[in-house]
Amino acid sequence: MNLLVVFLSFTLLAVSSANPLAKHDEDADLTVPELITKYGYPAEEHHVITEDGYILTLHRIPHGKNPNKSLGKIAFLQHGVLSSSADWIITGPSHGLGYILADEGYDVWMGNARGNKLSRNHTSLNPDKDSQFWNFSWHQIGLIDLPTMIDYVLEVTNQTELYYIGHSQGTTTFYVMTSMLPEYNAKIKAQFSLAPIAYMNHMTSPLLHIIAFWTGPLDLLLQLIGINEFLPSNEFMALVGDILCGDDDITQILCSNVLFAICGFSPSEMNATILPALMGHTPAGASVMQIIHYGQEVISGGFRQYDFGLGNWDHYHSWTPPLYDLSQITTPVYLFYSHNDWLAAEQDVLRLCKGLGNACAGKFIVSDNGFNHLDYMFGIHAPEYVYNRVISLMARH
Numbered sequence: 001m002n003l004l005v006v007f008l009s010f011t012l013l014a015v016s017s018a019n020p021l022a023k024h025d026e027d028a029d030l031t032v033p034e035l036i037t038k039y040g041y042p043a044e045e046h047h048v049i050t051e052d053g054y055i056l057t058l059h060r061i062p063h064g065k066n067p068n069k070s071l072g073k074i075a076f077l078q079h080g081v082l083s084s085s086a087d088w089i090i091t092g093p094s095h096g097l098g099y100i101l102a103d104e105g106y107d108v109w110m111g112n113a114r115g116n117k118l119s120r121n122h123t124s125l126n127p128d129k130d131s132q133f134w135n136f137s138w139h140q141i142g143l144i145d146l147p148t149m150i151d152y153v154l155e156v157t158n159q160t161e162l163y164y165i166g167h168s169q170g171t172t173t174f175y176v177m178t179s180m181l182p183e184y185n186a187k188i189k190a191q192f193s194l195a196p197i198a199y200m201n202h203m204t205s206p207l208l209h210i211i212a213f214w215t216g217p218l219d220l221l222l223q224l225i226g227i228n229e230f231l232p233s234n235e236f237m238a239l240v241g242d243i244l245c246g247d248d249d250i251t252q253i254l255c256s257n258v259l260f261a262i263c264g265f266s267p268s269e270m271n272a273t274i275l276p277a278l279m280g281h282t283p284a285g286a287s288v289m290q291i292i293h294y295g296q297e298v299i300s301g302g303f304r305q306y307d308f309g310l311g312n313w314d315h316y317h318s319w320t321p322p323l324y325d326l327s328q329i330t331t332p333v334y335l336f337y338s339h340n341d342w343l344a345a346e347q348d349v350l351r352l353c354k355g356l357g358n359a360c361a362g363k364f365i366v367s368d369n370g371f372n373h374l375d376y377m378f379g380i381h382a383p384e385y386v387y388n389r390v391i392s393l394m395a396r397h
């Protein structure tokens with residue numbers, strides 16, 4: 001087992017090209033705006049530059065099929081780690097939250113965090129050559145990208161507030177933003193956390209356990225070989241597929257995708273028709289530091305800033321990283337979680353709710369025992385189990 005762990009950990013950082021197992025399908029090659037317009041909805045693409053030079057892409061569905069049905073309200077959607085704005089529309093009009101909210105009358109904006117393939121650009125750094133481009137974790141996404149995108153959306157629409165819906169890292173970054181920059185609470189009417197991630201020490205993902213176990217050495221390795229993009233090699237993913245997954249076609253395809261290998265999946269929730277499109281758009285990229293920062297959460301059990309080890313003193317004037325102060329969050333937050341989620345464990349979600357105090361406005365467990373971390377995006381029953389409730393709660397704020 002130990003040798004395996006070493007092998008897995010070190011091949012993890014090897015750079016590779018696209019996943020060869022990904023099957024091809026027209027939707028896999030279409031861009032997000034092309035997909036949206038293909039299904040008869042209006043689409044816009046916007047770019048915004050952060051104070052540290054990252055060029056971020058936002059996608060917008062300004063209204064649904066009936067342009068007259070407009071609430072004049074904004075729904076801002078933020079994806080999880082290794083994902084992108086494609087998450088919200090890839091399952092098509094009857095299942096994708098982007099379309100569903102647009103048809104409800106919302107002006108839908110979908111962000112992209114620095115480093116994913118839609119925001120893999122910078123005013124002066126080259127992501128293929130400059131390590132410094134990848135010198136960020138989800139801390140910077142929460143502290144810089146989210147406020148930049150939110151301010152841009154409010155400016156373009158001439159509004160003062162929006163609804164925020166986040167999945168996984170899209171929730172972590174929200175807690176970072178509102179705890180570090182409490183003035184942003186006033187810009188969010190309500191926040192909906194799908195598979196909330198703040199505390200992680202009860203998570204059960206085997207692959208993330210392996211990564212977390214090696215977080216210290218990985219961090220050292222990082223200092224030796226340079227800060228980089230998280231790109232597991234094909235050999236590594238094939239190995240993970242063989243070890244962690246069964247051998248029917250669908251599980252093999254899913255397991256060969258690092259996102260699904262980390263998060264798991266429920267075969268009963270997976271619509272095989274959308275698989276080729278899904279494989280074409282995920283994984284969408286991230287930095288190694290983002291993954292290590294999550295590994296640190298698993299080990300430390302705290303919701304805290306990046307652990308630089310001996311470098312903590314230089315960064316924080318403290319030997320341990322500062323905690324994110326959840327008591328600064330005043331936006332009403334609704335937590336959606338499920339028993340089969342490999343990353344957002346029930347105990348960790350309940351601890352988060354406690355930490356949020358009065359801001360924890362409601363928590364809902366998905367009753368289906370098979371519902372997993374990625375089913376909030378891709379699951380056949382996501383509208384029935386989750387989105388319908390989100391929409392009715394939005395109407396209350």
Ligand SMILES: *[C@@H]1O[C@H](CO)[C@@H](O)[C@H](O)[C@H]1NC(C)=O
Binds near residue numbers: 065066067068
């Ligand atoms: C929207 O409203 C306009 C004018 O009120 C009307 O002509 C048009 O048919 C409506 N469109 C739809 C799809 O209901």
Ligand SMILES: *[C@@H]1O[C@H](CO)[C@@H](O)[C@H](O)[C@H]1NC(C)=O
Binds near residue numbers: 091271272274380
């Ligand atoms: C699977 O996806 C296809 C294509 O988006 C869709 O037409 C079909 O209704 C979906 N099936 C289920 C069971 O959701």
Ligand SMILES: *[C@@H]1O[C@H](CO)[C@@H](O)[C@H](O)[C@H]1NC(C)=O
Binds near residue numbers: 121123
């Ligand atoms: C990156 O941004 C620059 C503008 O600074 C633009 O000219 C270029 O096309 C962008 N590259 C990509 C791959 O989007």
Ligand SMILES: *[C@@H]1O[C@H](CO)[C@@H](O)[C@H](O)[C@H]1NC(C)=O
Binds near residue numbers: 131132135227
């Ligand atoms: C990464 O950024 C930090 C500032 O956040 C800086 O102190 C550090 O030197 C950078 N590391 C590299 C390798 O560029």
Ligand SMILES: *[C@@H]1O[C@H](CO)[C@@H](O)[C@H](O)[C@H]1NC(C)=O
Binds near residue numbers: 158
């Ligand atoms: C923006 O909204 C304010 C009220 O909130 C209004 O007074 C102003 O005219 C609006 N500006 C534009 C350009 O629509």
